[in-house]
Amino acid sequence: MTSSQLLWGKYIQYIRDGEGALLDPVTLDSVYLDRGEVTDLSAVPPTATHKALAELGFTPDSPDVDQREALRTRLHQLGLDPVPVRISGLRVVLTDACNMKCSYCFVETNTSKPDMTEQEIADGLTYLFETNAGRDEVAIQWFGGEPTTRFDLMQYGDTLADSLAEQYDVKRVRRTVVTNGARITDAMIDHFARYQYGVGISIDGPPAINAENRRLLGGQPADNRIQRNVRRLLDAGGIHVGCNLTPTSANIGRLAETVTWIIDHLGLKFIYANTPIPTSGRWTVRGRELAQELYQARLVALGRGGMMFSVLDRAFQALDRRRPMLLDHMQSDRSLNVALLPGSRVSLCDINFTAPSFLHTLDELRADPNLLGGIAKNIAPIPECAQCPALAICGGPSRNEQLLIGGDRPDAQMCDFYTRTVEIAVWDSTGVQ
Template sequence: MAVPRMLWGKYFQYERDGEAVLLDPVALDSVFIDSGEVHDLAGVPPTATHEALEGLGFTPGGPAADRREALRDRLRLLGLDPTPCRISGLRVVLTDRCNMDCTYCFVDTNTGKPDMTKEELAEGLEFLFEQNAEQEEVSIQWFGGEPTIRFDLMQYGDQLADTLADRYDVARVRRTVVTNGARLTDEALDHFVRYEYGVGISIDGPPGINSANRLLLGGQPADARIHRNVARFIAAEGLHVGCNLTPTAANIGRLAETVRWIIDDLGLKFIYVNTPIPTAGHWQVNGTDLARELYEARIAALARGGMLFSVVDRAFQALDTRRPMLLDHMQGDHSLNAALLPGSRVSLCDINFTEPSFLHTLDELRAEPSLLAKVAKKVAPIPECGDCPALAICGGPSRNEQSLIGGSTPDPQMCAFYRTTVEIAVWDNTGVQ
């Protein structure tokens, strides 16, 4: 994809086949101009196109804008504070034991560390509900390792959550579990149905793709077992079942094909694509290629009556709403999902369980709620961010990425990914979500 050129030092002008789209990278306004208007725009102002654009707010002249500071001003104007107001959900890491050995997992599994105790779980859930007294909803996600290995703790936690919801007048408890799907008992399935679980099953594609990175501890593939259990989940009434798909070397280049297989063969209609993170200190995928593939996979899912959600959707949502989408560490209600870990610790980043700056005790968080600000990233951390069309959609690396990279300078492939998602979104005017 061609690098967009600047118009009047303020707007990005994307050109294709003589036509163009103008994008304001701060306000996220965009406008399509046809080939005649592109030609007219190159003339001496004021032409009819200049006047029409001015009526839409696209104006030449004025002082050169510091786009980074302009974005910060816009965040203040919109009241978009990056500091979460409270923890409204917990990813509860019951154990690091797992029955599979996935090569790319961000969790250190089967280390021999103690599982969470009932006392630790009860203390964490008490904290969650007291922080959300009289709120509409709290969320609990069971996680591992493989969380179903400690199904007994899940049962105990779900029963306790109902008691706490009544005590603290919380209207609804949303329960989910992230599982590899390789183990499912009748008792667990009945429990999930009773509590109307959302079930996220980690699958990266057909057996030839999935088994490239996801094998049982003995080295055998688990695909046949997983597929049988997926069918049982789907057949059960009251469950919301989806797929967690991770881009890997095995499926990149085949993501659309993989999505069609997940929908047509497995019968899973909702697919969430995990965001690549620089687990080795840098992105291990080509950002431009991944953005294009995720868009193709999105279209493939929609064509089959499914839904695929990935980071690409941030660009669509931002352009549709004209609101920055760069505070990705928070929920829509300004709250935070955190991770409850064995040992009565909380990680403010729910996918990083080891970074010391994220880790706190429950008592520390009770005493100093302002600690939640430590998970908020610095928006547009380097001057080059001001020259990026994805300024209000990416805004620079998250705090988690900064800790993995070892600095605030974005990974080049991350930058390429977000620049490409913006170009895809400005040309796709369907507005389909």
């Protein structure tokens, strides 16, 4: 049995089977308490446990401290600013044409809108490279719809990127593609191997699970075809092949089993589990159960020589480093991945492409780089965030989530997810220190 409570107005105290753990949600310091120390802490201070905790910095003074303001102060001290300084990666949305119809897709597909042109790709890539002149790396991800339907544009873009990297002294171009894997050709495999691509195959589990939400436009499943193509990609060598796993109503309750199948049957050792996107204005899964399942699936992956990444890892990394991990809208160097769209538009949000507040032209961004601040996260926007264990790991909904939800108050399931995620990470990390 696990419980939690707020201690001295600023620490989270977890109790499980008589044992305890304390977490400072601002500094992310944590400490394990055995059964005797839990009992001692509940007695009238000062006890030996109170004194020991004080030596570690856990003190009862200033119980009326504003935790949200304390977090903002800490972010400032660490130099962590939510405003991006530049764009370092493009998610290039080549087309909205797709050969599949996935029930949860956040992209409106097959609308007959024009695909991206070579000139639009050239304009976007030129902006990317000139913005990052002399730097070590830029990132290009081909996206759709199904990007392989315009493989010709991918080939054009990769050739141009080589030329631009030399022109602007960018040392490395990291190339990835997100694909359903149903229409991979030999020419694509040769191209991916040549450029050492990262290929993310969207698969939600074995055929009975995957076909629940992911089918071809005609309604038939494509699992056999996708599995053959995964094997071809792996056999080619030089291609980093992974799985993009989306938690759905079909695999919730079976994520550990799903991960086992992906690793053992498909041979994919790298799995990234997406966080549910509230495209309908709310989360469609129960947050607390999802957090627990992701943790169990993570252990399964590690036990099979694989790696599974999810938002859960943000909590582990934050506790390990004692460093907030709440600025999920940008990279650790304060750079931003954005969506390059047909029509020479850029969306500062690489998921919600259509929100007008995120849309700019390349010329607008050149003229006013401060426009990047439009995606900056409003840290802990509501008073309830002050007492949340995930204060320095979630920090409240992102700008994208706020737009999708239609307000600054997070979805209740999102709160449950992050609260449980932090609790799992605290027990896993603190108990072995």
